[in-house]
Amino acid sequence: MSLRPILIHPDPRLKKVADPVTEVTPELRRLADDMLETMYDAPGIGLAAPQVGQSVRLIVMDCMKKEGEAPRPMALFNPEVTWSSDERSVYEEGCLSIPEVYNDIERPAEVKVRWLSPEGAVQEEHFKGLWATCVQHEIDHLNGRLFIDYLSPLKRQLITRKMEKLKRDRARA
Numbered sequence: 001m002s003l004r005p006i007l008i009h010p011d012p013r014l015k016k017v018a019d020p021v022t023e024v025t026p027e028l029r030r031l032a033d034d035m036l037e038t039m040y041d042a043p044g045i046g047l048a049a050p051q052v053g054q055s056v057r058l059i060v061m062d063c064m065k066k067e068g069e070a071p072r073p074m075a076l077f078n079p080e081v082t083w084s085s086d087e088r089s090v091y092e093e094g095c096l097s098i099p100e101v102y103n104d105i106e107r108p109a110e111v112k113v114r115w116l117s118p119e120g121a122v123q124e125e126h127f128k129g130l131w132a133t134c135v136q137h138e139i140d141h142l143n144g145r146l147f148i149d150y151l152s153p154l155k156r157q158l159i160t161r162k163m164e165k166l167k168r169d170r171a172r173a
């Protein structure tokens with residue numbers, strides 16, 4: 001396994017609609033393992049393939065972040081929301097591609113998601129709480145959508161400028 005560099009917004013690769021996976025190959029399983037390692041290292045609770053420059057419909061996540069909870073690493077290929085609740089909830093979201101920026105985002109409180117496992121099996125699960133927020137945030141990445149796209153254009157512009165500066169500073173360092 002190896003760590004992959006995480007792209008920072010703004011980057012055209014974060015705005016692209018990712019390609020569906022037709023078959024879970026050993027190479028894609030390796031990508032999922034690398035993404036999980038990269039996510040835990042960051043540290044984060046979710047990561048989507050476009051964030052490491054791969055235009056494929058793959059997300060990884062683990063929202064077991066309370067102390068004493070066993071980890072639950074998940075890799076979801078071609079994840080699709082099949083149902084979302086009318087009830088909505090607000091979470092303060094962040095993103096590994098938009099470091100140090102956090103904003104309240106409102107989304108459906110619960111969702112059902114169907115996906116292909118690394119073994120190629122169809123799975124479906126009903127997600128609630130932080131898991132529901134996380135899986136929706138990550139699926140958005142596969143459609144070229146970032147959580148700041150839910151904010152006002154002005155707010156988004158301010159954040160984008162901040163990230164451009166961060167990238168310039170990092171390039172200079």
Ligand code: NI
Pocket residue numbers: 094095096097137138141
């Ligand atoms: Ni994100």
